[in-house]
Amino acid sequence: MNWKSRNLRELAEIVIGDAEHFQYRSSSYITRFFEDCDLEYVHDGSTRWFWVSARLEEVLALPHPSPSIPPDAFVRIIRAVLDKGEAQKDDADRSKALAALNIVLAREGWQAFYDDHGIGQLRHIATNTVAQMANPHRPLTPAEVERRGQLTAYLDKCSEDELIEEMLLPLFRQLGFHRVTAAGHRDKSLEYGKDLWMKYTLPTLHVLYFGIQAKKGKLDSAGISKGGSSNVAEILNQVTMMLGHEIFDPEVSRRVLVDHAFIVAGGEITKQARNWLGNQLDTTKRSQVMFMDRDDILNLFIVTNLPLPKGALLAGNSSDEFDDDIPF
Numbered sequence: 398m399n400w401k402s403r404n405l406r407e408l409a410e411i412v413i414g415d416a417e418h419f420q421y422r423s424s425s426y427i428t429r430f431f432e433d434c435d436l437e438y439v440h441d442g443s444t445r446w447f448w449v450s451a452r453l454e455e456v457l458a459l460p461h462p463s464p465s466i467p468p469d470a471f472v473r474i475i476r477a478v479l480d481k482g483e484a485q486k487d488d489a490d491r492s493k494a495l496a497a498l499n500i501v502l503a504r505e506g507w508q509a510f511y512d513d514h515g516i517g518q519l520r521h522i523a524t525n526t527v528a529q530m531a532n533p534h535r536p537l538t539p540a541e542v543e544r545r546g547q548l549t550a551y552l553d554k555c556s557e558d559e560l561i562e563e564m565l566l567p568l569f570r571q572l573g574f575h576r577v578t579a580a581g582h583r584d585k586s587l588e589y590g591k592d593l594w595m596k597y598t599l600p601t602l603h604v605l606y607f608g609i610q611a612k613k614g615k616l617d618s619a620g621i622s623k624g625g626s627s628n629v630a631e632i633l634n635q636v637t638m639m640l641g642h643e644i645f646d647p648e649v650s651r652r653v654l655v656d657h658a659f660i661v662a663g664g665e666i667t668k669q670a671r672n673w674l675g676n677q678l679d680t681t682k683r684s685q686v687m688f689m690d691r692d693d694i695l696n697l698f699i700v701t702n703l704p705l706p707k708g709a710l711l712a713g714n715s716s717d718e719f720d721d722d723i724p725f
């Protein structure tokens with residue numbers, strides 16, 4: 398991420414508080430600011446804006462997943478300057494500070510905003526992607542635990558189409574995948590083993606293509622599919638078709654093969670099912686298959702701070718009423 402010198406200087410002035418509506422920081426407080434952002438920068442006593450501008454340039458040069466997702470350290474800096482605990486007397490809700498920051502960010506294609514919890518977030522304007530430091534294995538906050546419960550109740554009730562359209566499409570778009578497309582889901586004959594296809598651009602600008610086969614319920618290795626579950630043998634042909642059939646990418650006007658296959662289940666994917674499928678595929682295809690089960694979907698959906706699907710709140714509030722209908 399290469400920013401213009403003018404924008405780096407103005408952002409530096411925001412960090413050090415030389416800009417209106419932001420807290421003033423002397424040398425020691427600049428060091429403390431970067432410590433709070435988990436950065437080991439110590440101010441050397443030189444001109445504050447010049448030194449901070451150089452540090453910001455270093456942060457922006459750190460590795461990051463894609464052009465629409467900045468380095469985590471930069472997201473921490475934006476959140477720190479928008480901390481509502483630093484509100485000034487004439488800007489109690491920090492709306493003026495947010496507007497001033499967005500003037501600078503917009504020149505580089507970004508926009509800052511406050512989420513429902515009052516935490517500063519950063520959005521890439523062109524792709525509408527929200528930059529998140531998403532660690533799906535971290536402990537969840539009480540508010541996130543509550544949202545996860547509502548989402549769990551929704552998964553118990555939603556259809557396979559709703560799983561794809563209301564959860565998987567927005568989730569993979571948020572995670573940095575693009576051209577996320579439902580592969581002929583209304584016309585089953587056009588799927589060729591996949592419900593979705595999408596692509597991901599590496600930092601080297603190479604492109605990988607992914608296909609997704611989604612199942613609403615549990616995926617197991619039982620001899621016969623039972624209510625609420627699918628036999629992994631049913632997936633084998635679909636995975637083989639997915640990896641062997643070309644898709645047409647209109648952005649490059651050519652047909653390409655899927656590089657990797659995601660097997661996504663709204664329920665559990667048992668260890669036996671994973672092992673059975675792995676044993677049936679040859680070594681090359683085995684390395685192309687990845688799994689996502691209910692816990693993976695729930696955790697990723699929550700830590701990326703995506704809005705809950707329509708009906709999730711109702712499902713969460715009414716889950717006790719429908720307990721008898723939930724498949725076990």
